[in-house]
Amino acid sequence: MTYLILGDQSLILKSTLNQIIQAAIDHVDDFNYASFDFENNPLEEIIDCLETPAFLSDKKVVVIKRPYFFVDDKKKLPFKNDLSLLTNYLEHPSDNIELIIICDSNYYKPKSKYFNMIKKYVTIKNLFFESNDELADYANTLIKKLNIQISREAFDILLMRCQNVESLEKEITKLSLFGNYVDADVATRLIPQPLEDNIFELSNALLRKDNAKAMKIYTDLKLMKTDTLVLINLLASQFRVILQVGILKNEHMSNDEIATTLNIHPYRVKLAAENTRKYSLNQVKKFLITLSNLDIDIKRGVKDRYIDFEIFLATANSL
Numbered sequence: 001m002t003y004l005i006l007g008d009q010s011l012i013l014k015s016t017l018n019q020i021i022q023a024a025i026d027h028v029d030d031f032n033y034a035s036f037d038f039e040n041n042p043l044e045e046i047i048d049c050l051e052t053p054a055f056l057s058d059k060k061v062v063v064i065k066r067p068y069f070f071v072d073d074k075k076k077l078p079f080k081n082d083l084s085l086l087t088n089y090l091e092h093p094s095d096n097i098e099l100i101i102i103c104d105s106n107y108y109k110p111k112s113k114y115f116n117m118i119k120k121y122v123t124i125k126n127l128f129f130e131s132n133d134e135l136a137d138y139a140n141t142l143i144k145k146l147n148i149q150i151s152r153e154a155f156d157i158l159l160m161r162c163q164n165v166e167s168l169e170k171e172i173t174k175l176s177l178f179g180n181y182v183d184a185d186v187a188t189r190l191i192p193q194p195l196e197d198n199i200f201e202l203s204n205a206l207l208r209k210d211n212a213k214a215m216k217i218y219t220d221l222k223l224m225k226t227d228t229l230v231l232i233n234l235l236a237s238q239f240r241v242i243l244q245v246g247i248l249k250n251e252h253m254s255n256d257e258i259a260t261t262l263n264i265h266p267y268r269v270k271l272a273a274e275n276t277r278k279y280s281l282n283q284v285k286k287f288l289i290t291l292s293n294l295d296i297d298i299k300r301g302v303k304d305r306y307i308d309f310e311i312f313l314a315t316a317n318s319l
Helices: 011-024 043-050 084-091 113-118 132-145 152-161 165-178 184-190 195-207 211-223 228-250 255-262 266-278 281-300 307-318
Strands: 002-006 033-037 060-065 097-103 123-126
Touching (some): 002 011, 011 060, 011 097, 084 113, 152 184, 152 195, 152 266, 195 211, 195 228, 195 266, 195 281, 228 255, 228 266, 228 281, 228 307, 255 266, 281 307
Parallel strands (some): 002 123, 033 060, 060 097
């Protein structure tokens, strides 16, 4: 049988992989298990392994990572690959081979030619979380499994600061070592603040016209070697969310309805909604337009990404 597992590195991916392997073979050794990488191993070598029967075992498991051809089938590699070899094998697979292809989010392109071709021949196990609710459900499952008592606000902070399943698992494991009860203060201290949280603080400082605070946050981000263009785009995205939440609030939508409409976490909607009550949407629009123009001018070479962004921060209180 051939499997296509969709998912990033995580406990749930490891568990799914182990279940398939353990169902196929009693133990793992060099004769009944092999792992490859589509970007580092020639396809001829992989197919040769797939067509070689297991030794001293009824079945053999072959795991292959990084299916680059889902993204770019013309990608330059240190060897030439004839992808028709893979197609031919999938059409006539070996009976005693369990083939497992692992596709993480970097390679997941469901509309690509080769993804649609391969999915006809495989059993797909989708481990991606398609919504905030799915990620929250998984977090709750882990929290209950580890017997952690956590406040609602601490749970919101956990989901806000963990952008993927790998970091979520890591931070929940860390919280389990702290004690039986985790409140907002504990979560704030123990869970690292992602770049998005710094952007949130930066946008708040600008809206408050606190230029000194804004410059301090920017200086800290520079020390972390954060690219200025990335900052500009993330900052614009934050102002865009505030503007969208403000507009939808004016249409009398609830926070949960807005979160569903914008596909963002309800806690982020709550924070944005608080800003819409404090500041005018016209002020938010001005920041958004200014950042958009700055981004365009930097990319055209008209302005300097460092100097002119600092000028923006220093003069933002005049907007």
